[in-house]
Amino acid sequence: MFAIAGDGTKIWYEHVPGPRPVLLVHGFASDSHRTWEQTGWTRALAPLGYLALDLRGHGQSGRPTSGYSPGVLAADALAVLDEAAVSTVDAVAYSMGGLVAWQLARLAPGRIGRLVLGGIGGRAAGRADLAALGGPGLQACAEGMAGHGLAGEPPVPVLFAAGDDDEIAADAPEFAASLGAPFVSLGRRNHFNAVSSRVFKEAALEFLGAGAPPGPDRR
Numbered sequence: 001m002f003a004i005a006g007d008g009t010k011i012w013y014e015h016v017p018g019p020r021p022v023l024l025v026h027g028f029a030s031d032s033h034r035t036w037e038q039t040g041w042t043r044a045l046a047p048l049g050y051l052a053l054d055l056r057g058h059g060q061s062g063r064p065t066s067g068y069s070p071g072v073l074a075a076d077a078l079a080v081l082d083e084a085a086v087s088t089v090d091a092v093a094y095s096m097g098g099l100v101a102w103q104l105a106r107l108a109p110g111r112i113g114r115l116v117l118g119g120i121g122g123r124a125a126g127r128a129d130l131a132a133l134g135g136p137g138l139q140a141c142a143e144g145m146a147g148h149g150l151a152g153e154p155p156v157p158v159l160f161a162a163g164d165d166d167e168i169a170a171d172a173p174e175f176a177a178s179l180g181a182p183f184v185s186l187g188r189r190n191h192f193n194a195v196s197s198r199v200f201k202e203a204a205l206e207f208l209g210a211g212a213p214p215g216p217d218r219r
Contacts, residue, residue, distance in 0.1 A: 001014070003083035003084075007067055009064050009076070011061045011077075011080055012053065013053040014051070014052045016046055019049065021050055022050045022089060024042075026054070027096040028095060030095075041201065053080045057141045068140050068144025074100050074101075078108050078111070091104070091105070095120055098117040099145065102115065115154070117161070118162065118194060121175040122150055124146075125168075154181060159184065159204065160172050161184040162186060163190050163191070163193070166194055169191065173185070
């Protein structure tokens with residue numbers, strides 16, 4: 001399914017209805033399938049319901065040559081919520097997706113209940129950080145997102161999680177503490193494999209009040 005952004009860009013999304021839907025926002029140079037389906041998140045969240053989108057420039061969404069910033073990507077996510085006729089969601093986001101979800105909670109008060117942010121701290125992402133996460137073809141997105149960080153007080157209750165070997169989110173524990181927000185260590189995980197952690201899923205579901213994920217999974 002597709003929502004149409006304000007500038008006409010097609011934003012792909014998958015919607016599995018449920019009693020307490022969760023919005024899933026992937027990071028730079030990834031997509032919903034790799035970040036959320038292949039790692040077991042969609043299976044874990046299916047009883048609640050979920051919306052998983054591909055950010056512009058990624059996956060099955062449109063790839064405009066400009067128009068990338070946290071605010072624009074947050075507006076894209078809001079268009080998805082509106083198209084799916086979902087009034088309120090919690091959100092789980094990873095890496096760059098955390099900037100988008102944070103901005104979405106500010107852009108649309110009352111639409112986001114709680115945030116779970118993985119692989120991100122308070123440090124603003126630089127072009128070098130983003131380049132390390134993806135190959136060619138995403139320059140416009142890297143330029144639009146570079147220099148942006150999580151600013152201000154948390155717009156909603158938020159949980160942070162990161163692997164101990166995640167250099168990009170190395171400041172996440174201290175940043176969470178500065179906000180009075182909980183932080184969960186994902187052990188000896190790095191930026192690329194932390195998202196598949198069962199500890200991450202368990203912590204997210206507990207924070208969202210949903211219990212443990214079903215079935216065996218990787219830790």
